[in-house]
Amino acid sequence: TQLLEQSPQFLSIQEGENLTVYCNSSSVFSSLQWYRQEPGEGPVLLVTVVTGGEVKKLKRLTFQFGDARKDSSLHITAAQPGDTGLYLCAGVMRSNTGKLIFGQGTTLQVKP
Amino acid sequence: EPEVTQTPSHQVTQMGQEVILRCVPISNHLYFYWYRQILGQKVEFLVSFYNNEISEKSEIFDDQFSVERPDGSNFTLKIRSTKLEDSAMYFCASSALVPPGNTIYFGEGSWLTVV
Numbered sequence: 521t522q523l524l525e526q527s528p529q530f531l532s533i534q535e536g537e538n539l540t541v542y543c544n545s546s547s548v549f550s551s552l553q554w555y556r557q558e559p560g561e562g563p564v565l566l567v568t569v570v571t572g573g574e575v576k577k578l579k580r581l582t583f584q585f586g587d588a589r590k591d592s593s594l595h596i597t598a599a600q601p602g603d604t605g606l607y608l609c610a611g612v613m614r615s616n617t618g619k620l621i622f623g624q625g626t627t628l629q630v631k632p
Numbered sequence: 633e634p635e636v637t638q639t640p641s642h643q644v645t646q647m648g649q650e651v652i653l654r655c656v657p658i659s660n661h662l663y664f665y666w667y668r669q670i671l672g673q674k675v676e677f678l679v680s681f682y683n684n685e686i687s688e689k690s691e692i693f694d695d696q697f698s699v700e701r702p703d704g705s706n707f708t709l710k711i712r713s714t715k716l717e718d719s720a721m722y723f724c725a726s727s728a729l730v731p732p733g734n735t736i737y738f739g740e741g742s743w744l745t746v747v
Binding site (some may be wrong): 616 | 667674675676687727736737740741743
């Protein structure tokens with residue numbers, strides 16, 4: 521079974537705190553994408569990581585792809601209320617069809 | 633910025649009725665997808681489409697489902713005889729090339745309610 525496990529599923533923190541969301545699998549992915557989804561809307565891409573060990577930064581967000589390309593993490597520094605939302609990881613298996621396997625998502629609440 | 637557009641945004645239909653969900657992918661993209669998300673559950677892959685044919689489909693995508701690219705701009709998902717369990721948000725997506733390294737862009741979704 522192709523599974524991406526995200527943890528934690530829910531996270532409630534105070535403004536200014538740091539947090540990390542994890543995305544793990546026993547399968548190897550050729551790339552992994554992180555999305556943010558607002559209620560009733562489609563996923564919006566944050567970043568794509570392709571190379572094992574790759575680190576990408578997007579302002580206060582840092583994304584890392586594991587060396588073995590089986591896991592990834594999203595770290596947010598000094599979280600703000602505007603970071604509140606659902607964060608999804610999605611991986612592409614070694615296929616030529618572009619099929620994405622999604623994790624179940626992490627709901628983040630940042631309280632002022 | 634180019635975007636994937638979907639219509640309708642919300643549709644309510646009687647069980648057993650046919651539904652067609654429409655999508656306009658980003659204009660220079662070659663790969664097209666449908667995903668769905670049942671309320672409270674994860675986003676699930678339905679089908680990918682390239683060069684006017686299905687390149688991969690999931691177990692969910694049974695004989696009740698079909699996709700079509702009737703012209704150069706639209707990409708449709710048809711459900712022939714809807715069931716209650718088809719109620720979900722359906723997302724169309726497109727990409728210029730196949731990942732890795734090429735981003736899949738999602739539309740806003742079509743919320744289907746089967747009653």
